[in-house]
């Protein structure tokens with residue numbers, strides 16, 4: 001693969017774990033999102049993956065999972081629904097292969113973990129802490145909590161914080177907590193996980209959705225419901241990033257429907273220190289690599305010497321730590 | 335080499351190319367033959383059974399969002415190009431079938447595995463259902479060029495939906511069936527394919543899921559010890575095309591397998607229907 005270096009002069013580097021001695025240094029703010037990039041190797045012959053800021057693995061679970069029945073994907077207007085069902089080799093299968101492979105790579109590799117009990121999250125994090133080749137853990141809290149009747153961890157601030165604390169207790173690796181847009185008050189979830197020891201926050205995961213086959217009079221997905229992603233969810237994602245970025249002081253990673261530099265810039269200006277691209281990679285695999293060069297050029301043209309200068313520029317309360325500012329406007333000024 | 339470098343720089347990936355529609359020909363029923371330009375490196379490394387993920391929308395539009403997979407019907411060296419058989423069905427395929435010469439397309443590939451002709455196989459039996467005929471036409475071309483014997487069985491709803499015999503190159507025995515009896519055997523192609531099973535060293539099939547279910551009965555009654563082997567091309571909706579999303583899996587005896595990388599061609603006896 002040809003390494004095409006950025007043309008611009010602006011500094012694109014970001015640290016997503018500034019308070020953690022192990023750091024999470026990215027050469028640029030473009031990451032591949034969980035579930036959309038396999039384990040990196042799937043794209044190794046397709047794009048120059050080593051140029052990415054980082055990539056996040058498919059969600060790993062305590063046990064191996066075969067995933068859901070087909071169909072697992074349905075296209076929706078300017079987006080898609082997926083219900084893959086976390087098909088993955090399980091943490092034990094995972095550690096046999098990927099840490100050593102990733103250790104030989106330059107690109108930071110982040111492991112996304114999913115579980116249905118707090119102890120299981122901690123068990124996986126403890127195992128990962130000892131592995132080579134892992135730059136950080138991303139906690140996917142969009143999972144049912146078995147001990148709370150299957151209520152989603154990520155919809156509840158205290159449950160999300162509990163998972164974060166448990167993981168924090170067993171690893172010094174940088175921790176990114178990936179928030180669920182299904183939370184009724186995403187800002188309080190963000191504040192709770194920050195207090196529980198998260199190094200960074202990423203958002204948004206997919207929104208729960210559904211599509212029905214009118215002819216068969218049945219849901220189109222075998223799993224009935226699935227997660228909506230792609231351009232259709234972008235405005236929701238930008239709003240949530242804007243809100244969360246003003247309420248917390250740790251770095252925020254934005255995602256949801258990014259298909260162009262303009263989309264990525266919306267997230268940066270809203271307060272995201274980095275972005276992840278998911279569905280956009282399916283549609284346009286070269287996108288994350290092109291965006292690195294396009295951002296660099298844009299910063300030069302606009303007279304910025306460093307990427308960090310644009311983070312939060314459109315956000316009046318950025319990192320103010322005052323969630324009320326924005327909440328008030330949200331409620332009153334739709 | 336320069337050209338390819340330039341491509342990496344503009345699209346960010348060496349696996350995608352911008353293509354131009356060269357010709358649109360009407361063939362069977364409402365399906366069209368869409369011939370598009372392709373880099374020589376792509377055409378040269380292509381094998382029958384492989385497919386391309388084609389963007390089915392105008393540039394700048396996000397709808398329909400996902401690419402549609404198309405098997406290669408025929409590859410050409412002069413000029414370097416590919417022909418796809420496109421049946422307008424849903425939104426993406428209808429858009430693609432509406433293209434005219436000179437228009438541009440974004441194409442990703444070649445993707446997936448390919449049909450395998452075993453070293454000692456001399457007699458190849460092909461079973462096509464509707465537009466599933468596409469990858470078998472390319473396979474038949476390859477087989478004929480190697481001096482192998484081909485029996486090509488095709489089924490369609492009616493005579494208009496059949497591939498014209500003139501589309502098959504070389505000495506190929508072409509046998510057809512139609513649901514309405516307007517040409518050939520009145521009924522399913524799977525009902526006549528049994529007659530050739532003993533003759534064949536290897537069987538290849540491509541068609542809709544119901545065809546594979548009837549083929550199961552034929553294969554079970556006419557084969558001894560699962561010989562000859564049957565290779566089928568399976569159709570799944572796709573998102574990534576690189577084994578990353580696991581949205582296109584096929585259930586096999588080895589587990590859920592991504593059909594975009596370890597398919598679309600599967601050993602029929604491995605697939606769980």
Ligand SMILES: Cc1cc2nc3c(=O)[nH]c(=O)nc-3n(C[C@H](O)[C@H](O)[C@H](O)COP(=O)(O)OP(=O)(O)OC[C@H]3O[C@@H](n4cnc5c(N)ncnc54)[C@H](O)[C@@H]3O)c2cc1C
Pocket residue numbers: 075220385402403404405406418419420421422423424425426427428465468469568569570571598
């Ligand atoms: C490897 C491979 C090779 C292919 N080769 C060819 C080819 O050579 N020629 C050709 O004409 N087509 C081919 N197809 C199918 C082609 O990609 C489909 O027409 C396309 O995926 C459907 O897209 P659409 O835009 O027509 O329909 P959509 O607008 O996506 O769908 C219309 C309706 O059909 C349903 N639907 C969509 N996909 C499927 C499916 N796979 N099975 C059942 N229902 C579905 C949808 O849910 C929707 O209700 C191939 C598919 C695969 C996987």
Ligand SMILES: Cc1cc2nc3c(=O)[nH]c(=O)nc-3n(C[C@H](O)[C@H](O)[C@H](O)COP(=O)(O)O)c2cc1C
Pocket residue numbers: 033034035036058059060082084086112140178204205206227228229230231233255256257258276277278279280579581
């Ligand atoms: C097919 C698919 C699989 C996904 N799997 C996971 C997963 O395993 N863990 C996770 O945290 N998020 C998963 N996601 C969510 C994405 O990482 C991302 O948050 C979401 O798709 C929004 O970004 P996008 O619009 O750019 O795709 C998945 C998304 C898709 C489309």
Ligand code: FES
Pocket residue numbers: 571572573574575576577578579580581582583592593594595
């Ligand atoms: S289409 Fe994504 S794994 Fe096959």
